[in-house]
Amino acid sequence: MSGTVQVGLTMDVPQTSVPASVFDTLPELGRSACAAIARSSRRLGVAPESEIALVLSGDEALHELNRRYRNRDTPTDVLTFPAPAPGPGLRLESRTELGDIIVSVPYAVRTAAAGNQGLGDELCLLAVHGLLHLLGHEDAVDESAALMRRLEVLLGVRPRR
Numbered sequence: 001m002s003g004t005v006q007v008g009l010t011m012d013v014p015q016t017s018v019p020a021s022v023f024d025t026l027p028e029l030g031r032s033a034c035a036a037i038a039r040s041s042r043r044l045g046v047a048p049e050s051e052i053a054l055v056l057s058g059d060e061a062l063h064e065l066n067r068r069y070r071n072r073d074t075p076t077d078v079l080t081f082p083a084p085a086p087g088p089g090l091r092l093e094s095r096t097e098l099g100d101i102i103v104s105v106p107y108a109v110r111t112a113a114a115g116n117q118g119l120g121d122e123l124c125l126l127a128v129h130g131l132l133h134l135l136g137h138e139d140a141v142d143e144s145a146a147l148m149r150r151l152e153v154l155l156g157v158r159p160r161r
Contacts, residue, residue: 003048005038005050007038007041007051007053007054008052008053008054009030009055011030012055012056012057012058019109022109022119026056026105029123032120032124033054033056033103033120033126036127036128037101037127040131043155044135052097052134053100057105058106059075075104076104076107077111078126078127078130079101079102080099080101083100103127108122125157128155129152
């Protein structure tokens with residue numbers, strides 16, 4: 001569909017890593033998270049021909065990726081992998097792939113339960129948080145993290161507290 005950021009969904013969640021009732025709802029929850037990325041992308045002015053991959057995965061996969069690429073030997077909720085910059089002679093405008101957002105569903109299940117919110121809301125928040133990272137936002141410094149939280153509130157994926 002032209003005029004809309006394309007968000008591809010890959011489901012790579014080990015069935016034994018979440019309750020069966022959660023596993024059965026993942027396709028619907030994944031589609032909702034993709035829609036949140038697309039809506040937020042439009043509001044943030046992302047080029048409509050852009051493509052983003054959302055991967056719903058498990059703790060072990062994110063733990064391994066976190067260890068390998070960030071030297072952190074712990075599971076995490078979301079990781080992003082921006083697409084490589086265009087090579088010499090290619091215009092930035094011609095690049096369509098923004099990158100990959102990988103979310104740990106078991107981590108999201110735990111966080112949602114601890115925060116008394118629905119899993120769908122938590123997955124949408126993590127997906128949009130990943131989008132902000134793909135667009136260059138960082139949360140390693142308190143000031144930057146606060147800006148990301150404000151953007152998430154404005155985009156409607158984080159409750160005002």
